[in-house]
Amino acid sequence: MISRQDLPRRPAAALGDLTALVREFESVGIGPIMLAEVREIAYFLVPRYNASVYSEIGNWRHGFDDLVQDVVTHWLLGDGQARYLVETSKTIKDFRRLLTRQVKRCLARRRTRTVIDNVLDRSRPLLDQPPFARSMRHLQVTYFLDGLPREERAAKFFELRAASIAIRPIPQITTSKRDRAPEVYKKADLVRVLTRIGEALPNAFTIGELDRILRLTLPHLLPGVLDLDNYESEVASDENEQTNNSDRVLAAVGRIREEFNDDLLLVLACKVAGVSDLEVSRHLGVSRRTATNRKRSVISILEKTLGTLTDQERRACLEAMRPELQAALSQT
Structure with a gap:
């Protein structure tokens, strides 16, 4: 479960008027009334979905608008579902039930669980122990090496790439061809990976930034x-x-x-x-x-x-x- 504090500010309440929604759609297509319905339903759904798996950016605070755009562009317009919803729904409750299904379909299509997610899962408890310490950045937990001052800001792309270069020499585990969930790193080597990242970055890092560094380092594990x-x-x-x-x-x-x-x-x-x-x-x-x-x-x-x-x-x-x-x- 994702905390609501990882979300952007709650959107304004949708109008809840099917007649106005249908009139808008017939006049201009998807406009502010339908968009407000998408935003409201998405806002209440995403706390159930792990942002590191279902959001390209790694958190819902910054990835929420991308999700809304995907629902509108790929499903309501690209897949022709907007017209289906408008023509099928007899009440606003019908419309919201069908729209909820479309948002869930979009989220399911976004799922990108990979071997890298396994590495992230193993990293979390290690980051909660020495030599690491925790802080907060915009309501997100960040990690840094204890005693090593770090800025509370997002890492720039070249900094993430530099951290990736720093950990590439650390050996990876050679796995069986049929190993469905390889560890990638032994525990001691994973600690070395996290420590080198902490040394290389000028900022305290989030799990989302750790994910991006690993993706730069392990492109053969493409989602x-x-x-x-x-x-x-x-x-x-x-x-x-x-x-x-x-x-x-x-x-x-x-x-x-x-x-x-x-x-x-x-x-x-x-x-x-x-x-x-x-x-x-x-x-x-x-x-x-x-x-x-x-x-x-x-x-x-x-x-x-x-x-x-x-x-x-x-x-x-x-x-x-x-x-x-x-x-x-x-x-x-």
Whole structure:
């Protein structure tokens, strides 16, 4: 359960007038009346959803508006659900029940539970022990090395990247091909990871910022269409699997390199790193809407290229692309 203190200020109450809502929709499409309904329902739903899993930014205070935009753009407009809701609902209660279902669908589609989330879960109790201490920034818990003064501000992107570079030499665990929840780091090495991050950053860091650092460090654990938990492992002999993986992986990587221009590669690298659409738009020098459209293009290409691969093959594809993703980020 996410505390309401992680939310933005409660939105103004929705009008609750179906007649006015229908009149507005027939006149201008989705306007302030329907948008207020979306915001109110989303506000009461998101405390049930872990922001580190369901929000690209890592907290609802800053990620709430992105969710509202997604509901409106992808589901009510893109999927044609706004007209369905208006034409089907007999009462405002009907409308809100159907709209609640759309917001829940949007949240479910956003779920990006990955191996990195497992590392975050293991990190939390370690950060509550020495040598770490806790503080607060805008009602969010932050962490720093006890006795080492740190600023209470958000980390800049280049600072997160520097922290990622600092922890890359720390060894990662070699896991079985069929390990569904690898630890990535032994406990002692995870403590070293957290300590180096505390030393590298000039600010006390949130769990969301830790998540972004890990995504920069471990791009082969890309969420979304590459989420390994969404697929069943295939049964095959090791020898045959290695041969098949090699051919299929090389072909998939070749197609990705062929279809991705520099902008799409940067979008992919940024999304692996947990960068918000707003920040991506700044890196590209385009509008936020354009950045969102390019993200959709990236997802579409990945779904088409990697959709038939096994979980092990997806890992291999990401590992093969890792130098290019890191190079793209280094240019920002």
